[in-house]
Amino acid sequence: MRVEFRLPSLGADMESATLTQWLKKPGDPIRRGEPIATVETTKGLIDIEAYEDGVLTELVSLPGTRVPVGAVLAHLEVDSARSVSAAAVAVPTAAAAPELTREPRPTPAAAPIAHTVRLRLSPAARRRAQQLGLTPQALRQRAAQGGVLRLQDIEQLDGEPPAPGADARAAMRQTIGAAMARSKREIPHYYLGHTLDFGPAQNWLAAHNAALPVGERLIEALLIIKAVALAAARSEGFNGYFRDGRFEPSAAVHVGAAIALRGGGLLAPALPDAHAKDLPTLMREFSALVMRARAGHLRSGEFTSATITVTALGADGVDVLFPIINPPQVAIIGAGAIRAAPWALEGQLLIRPTLTLALAADHRVTDGRAGARFLRTIGSLLADPQAL
Amino acid sequence: MQSNEIRTQVLSLLTRIAPDVDAGSIDPKRPLRDQFDFDSMDALHFAAALSEAFGLDIPERDYAQLASLEGAAQFVLAHLPAGGGAP
Missing domain, CATH: 2.40.50.100 (RNA polymerase II/Efflux pump adaptor protein, barrel-sandwich hybrid domain)
Known part of the structure; x- marks a missing residue:
């Protein structure tokens, strides 16, 4: 045929x-x-x-x-x-x-x-x-x-294919602007924040990485991505697309990973089936994805398939990132910088590495209560990193 | 290996893992993070490239020493078996 x-x-x-x-x-x-x-x-x-x-x-x-x-x-x-x-x-x-x-x-x-x-x-x-x-x-x-x-x-x-224009960055800025304007215009966002003790995840990561050659080590952002993927698979209303006036949930979780480009610009290609892959596999794919995104060479499926997005500011970021949903998705998680902060635990004041996650979700699909449960689920997964 | 050779090789490894960085504009003493939005994934790729190219074991706690180009070259010099500075 x-x-x-x-x-x-x-x-x-x-x-x-x-x-x-x-x-x-x-x-x-x-x-x-x-x-x-x-x-x-x-x-x-x-x-x-x-x-x-x-x-x-x-x-x-x-x-x-x-x-x-x-x-x-x-x-x-x-x-x-x-x-x-x-x-x-x-x-x-x-x-x-x-x-x-x-x-x-x-x-x-x-x-x-x-x-x-x-x-x-x-x-x-x-x-x-x-x-x-x-x-x-x-x-x-x-x-x-x-x-x-x-x-x-x-x-x-x-003729030779036209080289990327000098105004490629301006074009990308326009693309981002158009997508975000559409998001703000069409999607009734609501926002929730949740600060958690990242100590368990950090300790687990340090112990895990200590036994491995550099090239096989994991990074903090990957644990956050995996926790979001698992929580999205276990929750209703955060994973999928809002199209033609209704929410289409997705069984598989394809996590869009926001990748900053040097000199400005942002891409959020997908890590397919992130909920179902073990950490080493996901790390290899994430690593290759970042390299290809920065080299300006992604695949078509990676642009269209993300069902939810994670954006992390990294170590030199600030405490909270209030994200904007990437349409037609219905939720996005922003991760602030992980930093040492005072933390109350069982009546004691401790210094712990803390992480603040912010959820932006679509009010046409869910309410704050469901959003809070979703954030707490991510938090409990990060508190028990062996389960990731 | 001469220290100049090491510096050249470290620079070429950096531009391999971050091809979108302009090699000519790098200030060797300034942290890469401040110059190029160098993130934790870049840091990992850089450490992995150095580890592979020079046959070094680089524990995570030493990543901070690789923050600048000069820092990375010094780290390699100190830890190469022939460098004399290996612990």
């Missing part, structure tokens, strides 16, 4: 992206979750993944071209029997993010381009296109924008 491989939406406010590179060529077998193409967005370079097994049969878009969300990038031939069974599995994974599988944005104008536009090339353009090995489909898409294709159009099509 022939299926269309479309440019997915990688964020509420994304309208288009520039195709920078094909990672596969026609005839290549494709596995679900495998990156097929790289596109450039305001969030940096992103690998777009296949959401079904199959064979890549035809490339429609050319590197260097700007394509709208929902436009066909390529065609795949998939085994229809397997396709049906894959569709029956409703559990979202990082590779098959809900926005990719369930809601390819309809762009009726984009799909037929590859088949209906009659190709008109000047002779020089035709020769050059052949030399460059450009596909007729790609030429048709370009031709659909109007008129006869001339030599300069072909040279342009073959």
